[in-house]
Amino acid sequence: MRLMSRRITGGSFSRSSVLLLMLLLLMLLLMLCQHTDSVPDQKSDSALTVVENVEGEGGGGETVQDEEEEEVMMENLEVVQPTDVWQTLTPGQAVPAGSHVRLNLQTGQREVRLGEEQLKYWTQEHREGDEASFSPDELKQAMKKIKEDLNPNSVASKFRPLEELKKDMAQLDLLVETxxxxxxxxxxxxxxxxxxxxxxxxxxxxxxxxxxxxxxxxxxxxxxxxxxxxxxxxxxxxxxxxxxxxxxxxxxxxxxxxxxxxxxxxxxxxxxxxxxxxxxxxxxxxxxxxxxxxxxxxxxxxxxxxxxxxxxxxxxxxxxxxxxxxxxxxxxxxxxxxxxxxxxxxxxxxxxxxxxxxxxxxxxxxxxxxxxxxxxxxxxxxxxxxxxxxxxxxxxxxxxxxxxxxVCLDQYRTDSSLLVSLLSLREQYQEMVQSEMIVGEENSYYAELLEHIDALHVKLK
The missing domain is CATH 1.25.10.10 (Leucine-rich Repeat Variant)
Incomplete structure (x- = not known):
């Protein structure tokens, strides 16, 4: 914002000019005070805040509110339902934890929209059109879920104690059979x-x-x-x-x-x-x-x-x-x-x-x-x-x-059906081998059978 000034000619100020200048200075001072009160790091009576413990800072640890107090607070406060576009906040309105809040320096108003954590726990099925609609119960459950995920002690509750695992392993050893x-x-x-x-x-x-x-x-x-x-x-x-x-x-x-x-x-x-x-x-x-x-x-x-x-x-x-x-x-x-x-x-x-x-x-x-x-x-x-x-x-x-x-060679030579079968098989497998050679296949199964037939023919001569 720029403060416009006017040069007064004539070398002196009139009484009305002095009053106007004082009024402008007063308005500028009031706006600066309002901006200071709206800074996000300052505590406001109309904002829903979560106090977190920062590692390395002094103090007695993390401040945690009881679930009953949170429920009473949620019932008494008007909770704004954030969307994916910026909305203007009015005094007395609260926002869910994890929402993105900014101060518009042009208007002097606080604005809010959905944050990354909210987008993680609220899916597209809650949307109606281009606006997100959340019930108070959904907001409370989502806030509890975020706090549970941030709590390091909740991870340990998902695993069984070591002593219990040892007992189960001992029982399994008794059931093993050779x-x-x-x-x-x-x-x-x-x-x-x-x-x-x-x-x-x-x-x-x-x-x-x-x-x-x-x-x-x-x-x-x-x-x-x-x-x-x-x-x-x-x-x-x-x-x-x-x-x-x-x-x-x-x-x-x-x-x-x-x-x-x-x-x-x-x-x-x-x-x-x-x-x-x-x-x-x-x-x-x-x-x-x-x-x-x-x-x-x-x-x-x-x-x-x-x-x-x-x-x-x-x-x-x-x-x-x-x-x-x-x-x-x-x-x-x-x-x-x-x-x-x-x-x-x-x-x-x-x-x-x-x-x-x-x-x-x-x-x-x-x-x-x-x-x-x-x-x-x-x-x-x-x-x-x-x-x-x-x-x-x-x-x-x-x-x-x-x-x-x-021991059977003499009977082979007198077995006419055997000789006919060998001749028929020899012709059949010769054709199969030649067909395979045309397509580039060698040492095929049919060539091996043909070798057995030829070896038996040699013995019969």
Whole structure:
């Protein structure tokens, strides 16, 4: 504001001029007093203020008003509802804590609008048009929320005491079970007369998960769980038969200790019986999985398998299967038995051999699987798998035919259906390989199948 002055000519002031000058000075003095009273740092009877403690200042700490006094104050005062535009305040009006208040130096009036903290706790859903509308209860709750967030002691109330946490951890330690304890509990529940078929199925599912670990499978045998699993193979419930065979096969996989104990407990005979009887496909698949796990890298079990008519049981299973699923599993198992013996005999040509290896060579020499396959008619059965439309089934058949060639070569040469199948497959895979070469693919799966066919043709010449 600029104070305009007038130059009086004539060298003297009249009485009226002096009075006018004094009146102007009085008005200026009154305006300065009003400006001083309106400064925000000064305490005003018409303003709602919050006294805060500043760190490092002297005094007795933070001044906090009781909630009852705040509620009485809020009821007696006229609270202005701020908006996002500046509003003029009149004497006797209060504003919520956190509002932006300024002094307009041109008009000498105080003005208010929404502050950042208010915008944090009041969302757009409270708006109606371009103006914000807040009830007194909303203002009080928002002010309490702001004070709670600013209070450092409120953070500690959100966390549990350390001693209480220690007690909970101690209780959790008592509930922790080792795998051995879990299997003991499961076996007790399984052997209980009060257990239902559904409960036993769930128990077997949990055991199958545990016995994938070598130690757990061995502990299952030491606890006496193996006879319980073998009893499940003889159950009248096909679901228990399937689940028991699944647990047994998982426990036998790559676990020589369990393989020995299974043979000693008569597992081989129970498995062959399950294959020889009329069972659903899903049961026979799991039983075949258990038989393959028992025979793998275990010449003693393979010898017992052959001596107890295992190949006859598998041939009946092969002939009865029309889907090709069981045929593939059977042929794969036979191929594994032949290749294991061949591999161990080739390794025996090394100059440095330990005693255990020599013993294994001696054990495999007693397993005459190739001769048994020839005598039981497998030289004519395996070629039938080439008629399948699945490439994987054909691959398993070609690998088995190559492995059986030393004892079955004469029968291959007289088998007209086998020769026709080989010629047809050779043409088919040649076209597939050429198509792949056009698009830039090399070393494909079909090229590998073609190599097996060519290798078998060479042997037949």
């Amino acid at each position: 795998d051995v304890q879990i299997m003991r509990r499961l076996l007790d529940q399984y052997s209980s007369s009060n257990s239902t078929a559904e409960q036993r199925l769930n128990i077997l599912l949990e055991l199958e998960y545990l016995v994938h670990q070598v130690d757990n499978a061995q502990n299952l045998c030491s606890m006496g769980g193996l006879p319980l699993i073998l009893d499940g193979l003889n159950s009248s419930d096909v679901r228990l038969q399937e689940r028991s065979a699944f647990v047994l096969g998982s426990a036998l996989s790559s676990n020589p200790v369990v393989q020995v104990q299974a043979v000693e407990n008569g597992a081989l005979q129970s498995l062959l019986t399950a294959l020889a009887t009329d069972q659903p496909l899903r049961v026979k698949k799991k039983v075949l999985f258990a038989v393959a796990s028992l025979l793998r890298h275990f010449p003693h079990a393979q010898h017992k398998f052959l001596s107890r008519g295992g190949l006859q049981v598998l041939s009946q299973l092969f002939r009865a299967d029309t889907s090709g699923v069981l045929r593939t599993r059977v042929v794969t198992m036979l191929y594994d038995m032949i290749s294991e013996k061949e591999l161990i005999s080739q390794t025996g040509l090394d100059q440095v051999l330990d005693a255990s290896h020599e013993e294994r060579v001696q054990q495999y020499s007693q397993v005459s699987v190739e001769v048994e396959l020839q005598e039981k008619g497998w030289c004519g059965l395996v070629p039938q798998l080439l008629e399948s439309t699945e490439h994987d089934h054909r691959e398993k058949a070609l690998r088995a035919l190559l492995a059986m060639a030393p």
